[in-house]
Amino acid sequence: MTRQAIQEPTFLILTALAAGPQHGYGIMTDVARISGDRVNLRAGTLYAALDRLRSDGVIDVDREEVVDSRLRRYYKLTPAGIAMLEAEAARMQSNARVAVSRLKTLAAGA
């Protein structure tokens, strides 16, 4: 996939699903936890993203349950989604490594 850097909410949603299939509310609370409450997804943003990720083939429905007579879907990463998250994590890691090493050099030189 030739993609540009993915946006942070998308990255966090994929990271949440890397722990296993989750439903919408589960993803929402998990994203808040992963980001240290910095990113608080709301229903509108979350489901616009889930819809887009599904149509891009990055995530898929794992299973459906009915809780309190309401449909609850569990979402999971597809192989394409796993590859995308891996690539993005590697890219961020490599950028961060360069930044850290340069900051060390800067501090040593000062």
Added chain:
Amino acid sequence: MTATLERRYRRLLACYPAAHRGTYGDEMIGVLLASARPGQRRPKVADTLDLFSGGLRVRLHRLATGTPDPAWRNALALTTVIAPILLALTVTVTGQALAPLAWSGSAHQLVYAFALLVPALLALAGLRWVAVGAAALTLGGTIAHAAGTAMIGIPAYSAFIVLLGVQTFALWYSAGPRQGLRLVKPVGLLIAIPWLLTTAYLASLIPRHYPVPVVIAEVGVGLIALAGLPALASPCGRRLLLLNVVIPLSGLVITILSFVHVDFYELRFTAALAAQYLPPAALSALTYYLIRRAERRPPELEVAR
């Protein structure tokens, strides 16, 4: 009360396309209610804004990936047939020189009316991008003319210009008039043709004084019959109404506001204009509301099952 809160959140979900609501509506309500405070009765402001922007994003994404629902696809294709006829008839019937040149007289009018059909004819000949270019040129030319002669504030123009914009968009985005003609129902011609002849006759009784918005409303509704007899009761027909009548007429509101803002000397004239054109604008808003309400019902019934 959870029921009150749920009903209010469901109302907000109307800003999403029906297909999206059908798939995720129930889940979204679940998430919204799960994150509500105990005893909360009204949607949180942040959630409301988020739902609006989410709905907009979903719609834009669908537009960009070319997956509108069949009703929109058909309505846009039919619009490439209806809008040019509507534009040409408006010029012919009202006797107003909307041409990029200050033309007057019936011969010039007919020439200009024919010129308005050119983009659609180009598209029929299979020259889609040339057709889009021609439509965009007509739009640009009319705006430039209107702006150049300070006529942009005349209500007639705003409806006409918005309709030119709708046509350009439909030519660019839809399958075009060939597909549109395939969707025309022969029985619709039985309604549309007598309707148009009647309008033309009425207009000929008071030439040059027939307001453009009224023609767009009358002729537009008549042309929608092309989609079949109960066209207005179908999702495609309702979208045709929105594209060819409601949206062009809603352009009038902007004009009226600009009048009020710009020139207080014209206030009496403005009041007259408002009296004449606010009713169609209000009617447009009401139509849009009724369309939305009619279409919001089915998915909710499914959910309630």
